[in-house]
Amino acid sequence: MRTLLGLSAGALKSSHVAATQEALYGELDLALSWSERELPERERTKHVHRLHPYLGKFVPQLVEALLERYVRPAGRVLDPFAGSGTTLVQALESGYDAVGVDIAAFNALLISVKTREHDLEALSEDVRAVGARLGESDEEPAGFVRDWFAPQAAAELLHFRALVPEYASRDVLRIVLARAARSARLTTHFDLDFPRVPQQGEYWCHKHRRTCRPVKSARKFLTRYLADTAARIAAFAEVRAMQRAAVVLHGDAREVELGGPYDGLITSPPYPGLIDYHEQHRYAYELLGLDDRREREVGAAAQGTSKAAIAQYVHGIAAVLARSKASLRPGAPVCIVVNDRRVLYPEILERAGLRLDERLERHVNRRTGRRAGEYFESILICR
Secondary structure (H helix, E strand, C coil): CCCEECCCHHHHHHCCCCCCHHHHHHHECHHHCCCCCCCCHHHHCCHHHHCCCCCCCCCHHHHHHHHHHHCCCCCEEEECCCCCCHHHHHHHHHCCEEEEEECCHHHHHHHHHHHCCCCHHHHHHHHHHHHCCCCCCCCCCCHHHHHHCCHHHHHHHHHHHHHHHHCCCHHHHHHHHHHHHHHHCCCCHHHCCCCCCCCCCCEEECCCCEEECCCCCCHHHHHHHHHHHHHHHHHHHHHCCCCCCEEEEECCCCCCCCCCCECEEEECCCCCCCCCCCHHHHHHHHHHCCCCCHHHCCCCHHHCCCHHHHHHHHHHHHHHHHHHHHCECCCCCEEEEECCCCCCHHHHHHHHCCCEEEEEEEECCCCCCCCCCCCEEEEEEEC
């Protein structure tokens, strides 16, 4: 293991130029680089971490290790790019309070469902009751629902949506609906992450190596995810620390009141021009009627990677980190997990008024369904 300490912006940049695989492995923090055997998929997606698929999240074991290394026990943690809530969930499991901020309404809903304390008996009863009432709606589907779902699947999803307001566990049921909708779309099995057009007929499936057909019904997904969601929430209730809480702020971290003081910040910011965090959950926005603020996303894929887009990205990330720093206790660590292949973070850290203390390198354990090939991340420890 090799750790790079106190690098200047120029040294930080040169350390990433044309690095060989041998050099990268020589710099790895092996304690943060897990193999599939050491950290199987079921552990990376334990309990509520798998309530709903999410592109671009980091593993909870990494958050756990960073909390243990850098944040004082029983402290309070901030994540200004909360995403699917990995930092907040793991903070609760590790005995910390946490606050997360995200601009995307679906993200805020998902994190809230993951982190709140649920009445498990009432949730179980709601799940049983809704499961017994699954059916088909007479409502005429329109727009996205009409185009992206087979008629039967659309009718089943709309019927489920009509049931949701009747139950106290409505937010949990909304996540179940979104998860089932993702699985029931008219798309190929091998392109669930980035479908471009509805798949209307049978196709050769590269995932299953045979001819497959698009999904016609959503009922099996609704049934499966009702049970799975309740079970995962109950499993998390058994391991989360007592008297620890998480707060979810739906808003722009450049503007929302962050509160504080915090004992540490752990985050994985979006990458420039890679993922549209609203678009990846478009089915949820359409079915749930969520507030769409995609024009405020930092680094969204639709913004591209032009010189102007990169400049805007640098400005946005730096602004968030600068505001976040002001909410930290003096000397509190800022832990940023990022693949900085464009070498933007020396400038970002300088603009944010942050000093780089450590740079750790890790090999990323590929998740099921992700693209093959070597992938590395840096963990920037700043003050």
